[in-house]
Amino acid sequence: MTALLEVKNLSKSFGGLVAVNNVSFALQAGRITALIGPNGAGKTTCFNLVAGAMQPTSGEVLFEGRPIENTPPELVCRMGIARTFQIVRPMRDMSVLENAMVGAFSWTRNVSEARSTAYESLESVGLAGKANARTDQLTLPDRKMLETAKALSTRPKLLLLDEVMAGLRPTEAASVVRVLQGLAEAGLTILLVEHVMRIVMEVASRVVVLHHGARIAEGSPGEVAADPRVLESYLGTGFHA
Amino acid sequence: MLSLWLNVLASGVLLGLVYGLVALGLTIIFGVMRVVNFAHGEMVVFGVYIGYWAVRLWDVPIIVAAAIAAVVMFVFGYLLETLLVKRFVNRPHHYQFIVFIGLSLLFTGALLVTFGPDPRPTASQLSFHTVSLGFVTLDLARLQAAATAGLLITLLGAYLKFSSFGRSLRAAADNRLGGLVVGLNIPRVYAVTFGLGAACAGVAGALISPLFDAQPYLAVDFTLLAFVTVIVGGLGSFSGALLGGLLIGVAEAIAALMFTPSMKTALPYALLIIILIFRPRGFFGAKEI
């Protein structure tokens, strides 16, 4: 199986600070991959580099074999990579459904087509019942799912999720996990950036661990969890299982 | 020929210093509060009227008139901020714009009601005195205005740089959240800032009262001129305001010599558009608005 997205020797520095240091990984189509690491590990920077929101200092990002590292975010989206934001950003005077419609206009100008696509996206994340609600009436988990639905409406091949489970209670996170598994079964490739390791282990088929901007481990959840370097990065040196 | 050019240049520099002071008032307010004072020209005109009354009624020297304008306008600005402007500091720019447009209409209306629409010449004795410095002949009013403006700009710069309150002003300008965290009294910083900005405009108005007839409708021109000056220099930048003022003053003076009067007034805007094309944030502009 070929990689849908390939990240090669990616680096990004801000002034003297190296946020991402020579990171490489690849995403297999139709799977959920997680990018994890402690705070300040460079996960979000890495995510923004892939989404086109930032340009790398060096290195390559290949999507379906084409380099995208200098492509602006709107074109990255139109190529088939949709993202969510860590801080949820619903549009204020639009209903939940209308919010989800915007993404569809990246591939159609037909309003009713956009509406039905948006409705399908909402259904797939379990928000269809609240389609007519105003976004400020939504709970935090619902808002996170609306972010996902907005991204889904762009009909992506690859979905980038930035900490969708941060701040959620365990039962809420569990329902998000079910949604993500459903999406992956339907053939979508997902890259998940998470801080919380435990949830990732349930949902991801492959895990990349970043620490101080560098990749320190990659493998199946089981392999990664057993890696002493990973435990060290999360719990500090001196901890040995 | 050379002496003509030198004279024009010198008078441009002199007026430019006063423009710099006007712009400084606008830029301080913007730098600290991220508010564009669209009623700045009205504050200059208030100063012109203060200068007019002080000189006309009490026959005081223009320096004293400027001091009166400074005090009056500082209090005015301080009160305006505490009573009204602070409610709009965190609102989007267009709301602030509309509030200030409302204020400027209100102020112009108040001036019209009080003084009527006709221009009132201050006709200072100073306008007719000149000082000769070799090649250059300068009129005393202009020289005095420029010297005072230059002195005030220097003092204000020193104050912002060395006094503890000045430092907290700059801290607030750099980072409003940071300022809050380190325990600055932000409401007071804002009120003082607005007062200082208004005082700069008022003093500049008083200083140029011997050169411009007092007239309510002058305000729009001063507001626009101040905008042009600060954008050329870069919104929120101290040295930018000064540089912008000098540039506009000199450009105007040279244009007056070379072009028709209407071209002269168009020049600052042309300059502005050219600068925005090549240096969109002015010479010393803040990175993000």
Added chain:
Amino acid sequence: MQKRFEGSADIRPWLAGAMVFVTLALVGALANPYLISLMTIVLLFTFLGQSWNLMLGIGGQLSIGHALFVGLGAYSVAVLEVKYGISPWIGLLLGMFLAGSVGAALAWLSFRFEVRGIYFALLTIAAAEFARIMFSGWEFVGAMQGLFFPAPTNAIEFSMLRGDARFYYFVALALAALGIVGTELISRSYLGYVWRAMRDDEQAARALGVRTFRHKILVIAISAATAAVGGGILALVQGSIFPDSIMGMGLSVDVLIGPVVGGLGTTFGPLVGSLAAIPLNHLMSALGDSLRIPGLNNIAYGVVLVLVVWFLPDGIWPAMVRLCKAIQLPSRVWLPQPRKAEE
């Protein structure tokens, strides 16, 4: 199931709008000449407000120099008719083209460097002032002496858009109706969704594939072109144009008062706001003149603006809608959020 979400199936707003316009048409048929000329101005500024509203209320771009576009439209119509006897219809087209191009050029210049917000607004005002001064000194367009249309006739000549006061009233009414229907249609088309997304959060919109650079230029060009149409008709109604009044700061402010007072980003806001603000201004001017107190109208206008922004920040129209929830007219209320502290 999905049919329940068809927002455009609601015809009540159209009915209400139609009722408003039937009433306004009756006003035109029955009212006295003073009221007719006042209402003509109200309707023209409704249309101009609508054009400004499209740019800020839906597109999120602030212009404080709309007089530039209004003036370009007015001059296109006036120069062609006065100098060459060419029909205002052609003048309106030329004005749309000129204003649209200038608007697009300004937007391109500004957004090319990702300069936005207040800098763009200041650029619009600088461009407007620059144009006003250039036109004031340009003999070909009449300089400060302005341009005068041929004396009005009572015979209505549609091809030359010439007629009596009542004729212009109905022209203005048609224009205002066109503006409202047009705004509503744009607002419900994909452009409306994309523009509102861009207005609320540009980064988020880009992440959803919205090509914001071209959409910002597009919304500004459309707004500028429609403002030019309003300007052209305004010139015809006034019978003469002068650079200071048709391109000055004052006109830029008049354009935005309607939508701000009425309700930013709403379809009916500019109409309601113009209906409230312009008669007030006229009343206060008349009062000031009769009491020999110049400036009274400035004070009244100033106080109203400050009070509205203070107490009714989203305008009169949304407040009215909240009051009579039962009728449920469509409103696209945009409640701006406080700017972030770290800006």
